[in-house]
Amino acid sequence: QRVRGFISGVAGASPARTALLAFALVILVFTALLSLPFASRDGRVTAFHDALFVAASSVTVTGLTPVNTAEQWSFAGQLVILVAIQIGGLGILSMAALLTLAVSKRLGVRSKLITQEGMSTGRIGEVGSLLRVVVATTLLFELALAVVLIPRFTAHAGSLAEGVWHGIFYSVSAFNNAGFTIHADGLGSLLQDPWIVWTITAGVFAGALGFPVVMVLLKQRWKWSRWNLHTKLTVTTTVALVLGGALLIGLFEWSNPATLGQYGVGERIQYSLFGSVMTRSGGFAVYDVNEQYAETLLLTDALMFVGGGSASTAGGIKVTTLAVMFLAIVAEARGDREVTTHGRTIAPGSLRVAISVLALGATLVLVSTMALVAISGESLQRPLFEVLSAFGTCGLTTGLTAELPPAGKYVLTALMFAGRVGTITFASALALRQRRNLFRYPEERPIIG
Amino acid sequence: QRVRGFISGVAGASPARTALLAFALVILVFTALLSLPFASRDGRVTAFHDALFVAASSVTVTGLTPVNTAEQWSFAGQLVILVAIQIGGLGILSMAALLTLAVSKRLGVRSKLITQEGMSTGRIGEVGSLLRVVVATTLLFELALAVVLIPRFTAHAGSLAEGVWHGIFYSVSAFNNAGFTIHADGLGSLLQDPWIVWTITAGVFAGALGFPVVMVLLKQRWKWSRWNLHTKLTVTTTVALVLGGALLIGLFEWSNPATLGQYGVGERIQYSLFGSVMTRSGGFAVYDVNEQYAETLLLTDALMFVGGGSASTAGGIKVTTLAVMFLAIVAEARGDREVTTHGRTIAPGSLRVAISVLALGATLVLVSTMALVAISGESLQRPLFEVLSAFGTCGLTTGLTAELPPAGKYVLTALMFAGRVGTITFASALALRQRRNLFRYPEERPIIG
Numbered sequence A, B: 001q002r003v004r005g006f007i008s009g010v011a012g013a014s015p016a017r018t019a020l021l022a023f024a025l026v027i028l029v030f031t032a033l034l035s036l037p038f039a040s041r042d043g044r045v046t047a048f049h050d051a052l053f054v055a056a057s058s059v060t061v062t063g064l065t066p067v068n069t070a071e072q073w074s075f076a077g078q079l080v081i082l083v084a085i086q087i088g089g090l091g092i093l094s095m096a097a098l099l100t101l102a103v104s105k106r107l108g109v110r111s112k113l114i115t116q117e118g119m120s121t122g123r124i125g126e127v128g129s130l131l132r133v134v135v136a137t138t139l140l141f142e143l144a145l146a147v148v149l150i151p152r153f154t155a156h157a158g159s160l161a162e163g164v165w166h167g168i169f170y171s172v173s174a175f176n177n178a179g180f181t182i183h184a185d186g187l188g189s190l191l192q193d194p195w196i197v198w199t200i201t202a203g204v205f206a207g208a209l210g211f212p213v214v215m216v217l218l219k220q221r222w223k224w225s226r227w228n229l230h231t232k233l234t235v236t237t238t239v240a241l242v243l244g245g246a247l248l249i250g251l252f253e254w255s256n257p258a259t260l261g262q263y264g265v266g267e268r269i270q271y272s273l274f275g276s277v278m279t280r281s282g283g284f285a286v287y288d289v290n291e292q293y294a295e296t297l298l299l300t301d302a303l304m305f306v307g308g309g310s311a312s313t314a315g316g317i318k319v320t321t322l323a324v325m326f327l328a329i330v331a332e333a334r335g336d337r338e339v340t341t342h343g344r345t346i347a348p349g350s351l352r353v354a355i356s357v358l359a360l361g362a363t364l365v366l367v368s369t370m371a372l373v374a375i376s377g378e379s380l381q382r383p384l385f386e387v388l389s390a391f392g393t394c395g396l397t398t399g400l401t402a403e404l405p406p407a408g409k410y411v412l413t414a415l416m417f418a419g420r421v422g423t424i425t426f427a428s429a430l431a432l433r434q435r436r437n438l439f440r441y442p443e444e445r446p447i448i449g
Ligand SMILES: [K+]
Pocket: A061, A062, A063, A177, A178, A179, A281, A282, A283, A393, A394, A395
């Protein structure tokens, strides 16, 4: 009761700052744990910049890593990473849920908003029960994934203990969109197993939709007309991006002998779809990212920048931001004065938030890429990819992360942190401060474009 | 009188389509002229894709060219290019002025808008006199530049005839932000002359402000309080970008022996400023673009994407679009419900146009870069630079343009055309169609970011 009151009080006072501090604190704790000798396979202390990087990468569920997870860490170390992913993932979802609650309280439209989100007031009226719903839903999804994965991994590893461990790790890694692998050469050869491919695809897909959407889907199922606007936009945009991305990846890489070209037609289609889902933001890879053509890398860059659903473990500017931008263009082209879709008007405030999120995201990516290009001395392509992978908390890698000097690792660490916490806190800070001006300035239209 | 009525009628009916057709027609005429044997130095027919590219590059005042202007074209051919630049530049300014007029007429706020723009109704009430003002202003500026440049070029060339020709060509090329050079090795060594550097910098700077701003400045001079919002935003953003860009270019390249490092401190500062102004969108270069560090190229990419002032010969998404985005972020961060600056509220419609221009520009760049990367088989860095140079009608080049097969040249040609005409027609088409909805949908706020 006391803890609940405290959390509610702090979060109500400055939820943005709370989220930021909480994430930083959790990352530091895991950095300390990973630095200790017990965590590394060779029993030695891990360098600070590497421990910090992996801790940040786990807690922000990014999946980039400067060291090979299978070779660097002991079983205990890998368990620490698993716990960090789970805490990070739950933390993100809870924080998002709490902030939604805080926002709705502050704006005095709490009950209305909660109804809109498709959740009955009774169940999540309290902070505690809200958190319970988040935890229960997450564990339920992960359990479902593990049930399919454990037998398959047991068959591949030839040992039940290893199969269970692999099944649990990859279930958590997939649903939280973490993208960490505990096989030295990545999932690579295991992805020849369609059961594993499709289960991981499904887990990543569901995890990237976001808590508000998952809740609506669980409650309303496929009754389209009863979905709220956020769910409709998220689902349609996600499906469009997944199918569009898969189509283009398939088109670009169809006869690249180092990537899709080495497989049969069925597998090419399967891996195109897998690759497309992984950009939003699973981070598992079937083949070496560097072997893809430059146009595929650029496409992946764009998809990683967009990321997944709001209040999900995915990163990026979020699919609803993209949807709102697209709807704004359609409205302008049709000459409408308002941006409308599915029988609803998008609030002008949402457009302002969208443009802010987009502009801040682009600025962050630009500045980080400049820094990384300067530090690594590389041409644009690989640093940009790595930066977008960190910003989108995606975890796909060209291998540059492992090659960087400590300075470069700190840049990516900061970017993962900013990409993860920044969007939540920024968006929520905006939503919370609706100061009214006491007077209005006259309107004026500068010439745009 | 008849002509005036016809122009006014057509432009009133569909100004966007008119602009598009006019530009296409003019480009085709100059393609035909440049294809003829008299235009080339060796007296042979020039390949269609090269003639089309140079014609498009001249008329859209971009300055990219797949052939060396000094070596490929005869004096007559260079004269054709000069005329194409002048017609293109005047066409852009006139079109912008006409569209401003058409928009103001259609919206029934004509006199108000014209007053806002700082021009007395009497002088540009008619289409004809508006065009006369545009032509007179342009020629006046070019004359002023030529007066300074001709003596310098005469001194360098050692011949009055050549000096006059060079002076006129570079005056037109600079004020129209065309960036074409008629020296085989570019302006390079001539830029050791501070008179030439600063005159060209001034010409490009003035040309990139845009007609509406230049008119206000000519009328109101430095009476800041009497400037309209568009002028204030354009001037402050341009100055900020120029100084910020120069600072970063200087910082990045200070000790690069292939670029700034080879000069003295004074020249390093001078060339940093020159380089920064040229990205918006003059296109002249002191040293080989490829010799710059990757971080400088990326900075240049960003500056070229932004481009210059609205209704100017510069390209890109325009500085006011950037300013409005920045102001939107500031407003969000402060919790204001309205985007305000300099005692004015930015109309929500302007925000919608800004987000549309930005999103369309980014999409165009993304798709074109994918195409160019696929066609050239190059890594991302050079194709992206070339695409942004074409989109921003900037004309700085990594040399990739000259290396591309015809398919790549067509991509860049289309991009120059779209980058130039697209923004005008798009923005004006939007401004003209203010269809009112008869009913309103209820508002709903999807979660953004
Ligand atoms: K990830």
